[in-house]
Amino acid sequence: MKPLPTSQQLEDQRLKSSRIRLALAYAISMALSLCLVLAAGYWIHSALVKQSLKNELQQLAEKEAGVHLVDLQDWAAGTRTKADVQLGFRPHRTAFYYILSNDSQLVHGNETQPQLRPALLELLKTRELPQGRVIFKTLQPDNEPALRLALLRYPVISNGEYLGSVYAATDVGGSLSHLDHLLGTSLALALGFVLVASIGGWWMADRSLQPLRLALQHQRQFIADASHELRAPLTVMTTALALIHKEAVPQLSEFHQQTLADALDETRRLNRMAEELLLLARADAGGLQPRLEPLLLTPLIEQRLRLYHAQIKQKQLEVVQQLEQAKPIPADADLLNRLLTAALDNALQYTPAGEKLIIKLVSTDQGVVFSLCNTGICLAPADLQQAFKRFYRGDPARQRHHLGAGLGLAMIREIMLAHEGKVKLESHPDQGTCLICIFPHFS
Secondary structure, three states: OOOOOOOOHHHHHHHHHHHHHHHHHHHHHHHHHHHHHHHHHHHHHHHHHHHHHHHHHHHHHHHHHHHHHHHHHHHOOOOOHHHHHHEEEEEOOOOEEEEEEEOOEEEEEOOOHHHHHHHHHHHHHOOOOOOOEEEEEEOOOOOOOOOEEEEEOOOOEOOOEHHHEEEEEOOHHHHHHHHHHHHHHHHHHHHHHHHHHHHHHHHHHHHHHHHHHHHHHHHHHHHHHHHHHHHHHHHHHHHHHHHHHHHOOHOOHHHHHHHHHHHHHHHHHHHHHHHHHHHHHHHHHHOOOOOEEEHHHHHHHHHHHHOOOHHHHOOOEEEEEEOOOOOOOEHHHHHHHHHHHHHHHHHHHHOOOOOOEEEEEOOOOEEOOOOOOOOOOOOOHHHHOOOOOOOOOOOOOOOOOOOOHHHHHHHHHHHHHHHOOOOEEHHHHHHHHEEEEEOOOOO
């Protein structure tokens, strides 16, 4: 069983978790915003490049369609044959074209790289290219590097008759490589901005949590100051009410006797709460330093039971003691008495009348194990996880008429941590709930 973290450690963990969530939220939002901007920029630039290519090829195809309309008409009429086909060669240009008849025969052309002709004509004759759209194709001529081409098909129609098509093409290796380079640069910028956003988010999350840290610090200081200032007057009030209750009861009516008893109970409850808050405040400030000395738990437990004998008898509880003569443990007597008091208070408050309390003390290899079990209320798993939190009163039975404020288990945890021990709660249906404290042996 791992030792429970201190309240300060739990607070630090929660703040760190909040800081991580805030930093992630900021970094993710910044990254998404940046990626959207970069993606939009890349898409717009890519669309502009492709539109520019389409306009260039469209103009070339329309021009050549007008110039060579007669050639297509002659081909359709049969007055022009393959022997009349002439191909131009312009190596200094990137754009070129081929004109194919309605039966996919080459009628005219103007090319920049003649070695592309066989592969390109084979592609064009399949008539797979859609009309008026730019299509990108990669061709691999024999013993030549691969080329990326933009192709556009422009149909030539005269008097409602389809005569053929002008296929305009241009080498777009440079343009597309520019887009690829732009994409790579955009991704690199995005990663860089994500890193910067993550660092900035971590810093901003820390700044945003500073007021919360100060508020928690002020809260702890207020609790410590308030409990310290309240302890003295509450002690005086408790002593005065106890003295009046002892000496003046015979002279008071039954109503006033009950009122005085209720006031004394409430004052004792407030006094106990102030003591518990002061102890927890000392634990938060790191001032809960136990004065360790060899102590036997058995006499302390028996003494506490004698002090609570009247309350145990009033609730008709059966107490089963299984106390071994365990070895002494290194402990602070005052803190240990507070622990036993808080444990018995908690057990008496939430054990129904007529039930059983089982108190065990046994020495194991892990340490000296003290357990206090009842056969009454069974806690839900959610309550077991939260039970050691301060002011937690998850059980419906924990109402205001009970003496206590949900600080007993929190105080027990702090005392066990100060002794480098371990504490846990176990609860099983039809069996009840057990508080288990494991004290270490002497080193």
